[in-house]
Amino acid sequence: MSFTPAYSGLALDEAELRAYFALMDVAGLLRHKVEQQLREAADLTYVQFKVLARLGLDSPTGSLRMTELADEVVYSRSGLTYQAGQMEKAGWVERSPSPDDDRGVTVTITEVGRERLTRALPGHVEVLRELLFTTLTGNDAGTLAALLEPALDHMRALPPRSASSRRRSGAPSSVSDPSAGHRSVEAPGGEH
Amino acid sequence: MSFTPAYSGLALDEAELRAYFALMDVAGLLRHKVEQQLREAADLTYVQFKVLARLGLDSPTGSLRMTELADEVVYSRSGLTYQAGQMEKAGWVERSPSPDDDRGVTVTITEVGRERLTRALPGHVEVLRELLFTTLTGNDAGTLAALLEPALDHMRALPPRSASSRRRSGAPSSVSDPSAGHRSVEAPGGEH
């Protein structure tokens, strides 16, 4: 797969191509395997697991807003609405109007949900060990995280795409900021 | 997200967790963005693009068998059948019985398909540059590929999803061995 179709200026070099494909394929395969394990162990979807994990392991209160969840789980809003419905029906979460913002909906994990999460966790970790971390020894995992996290921040900070124009093509290079949180890259120009 | 639910022996360390999440999230976000670009540029799905790319860029003859495609595209067989149908209907590929094996079906890219691929490629590369490779400088891409490709090979080489037992008979788990240390997860048995 060469990706060099006479657009020489744009072409990716060999290492980049391999990194791209390896990244996508590893993630795809891993997700597939993880999904099998989750289904057998606790009848959970990957998405459902991730929602439960965010609520049950990350949040002290065990609750988050829909939008926060959707952003973290990397999903469409409507998809999360669907899953929240399913999970509420199953009794794993509850939905209630957000206290401060009447538009918002707060999702909270239930005891049943926590039990479900606990049931799935050990096997999940085991799959990761066997599939992903068997070949990542020493500090490889740390290196991997160090490479990918800036990319993740960069992607999350980008303009919402809906804008028809790509403004200044200057180098956004904000690589110098390590564990940066979400720097809200607002469009500084006062267009509109 | 700590993943340390009183199953101490199984827990992943911090770096591993971060690597896992970064990997999955980067891949998910990237795929999402790529899919947007592909749709706008050439009305293609990520899967369709990948099929066309494999056929048009990798294969000298422009054709592959269904199973080969399914394995490379990381897809279920039935899913590929569906997509092959869609793409044939659109005139991007053709299906014909394989010459040597009457069970097999050979998929071949058409001129129309090549044109479609060519239309999508430049923007695709551009998205990758902007999103993924902006933060991967120097030989980062090479490092990333070097980390992920062994993992990919490892996953692909694993037992093909035999339902019943996960591991051989005998000791059910080397993971629960407390004295086994954390690191140095050796693959049991000679892995070529």
Added chain:
DNA sequence: AGCAAGTGCTTCGAATCTGAACGTTCGACT
């Protein structure tokens, strides 16, 4: 040859996911 097991692909039913359109609510600015 004959037969059992395996492979390659498709069909089928059901679940899941997505973007677009919608109805509300919030915020800023008149």
Added chain:
DNA sequence: AGTCGAACGTTCAGATTCGAAGCACTTGCT
């Protein structure tokens, strides 16, 4: 107050996905 644009979730229709079951062919064994 009144208005406009943005943000939050939901609904809707349609497309995509998967696993299980099924059919046709191949391979291996006797």
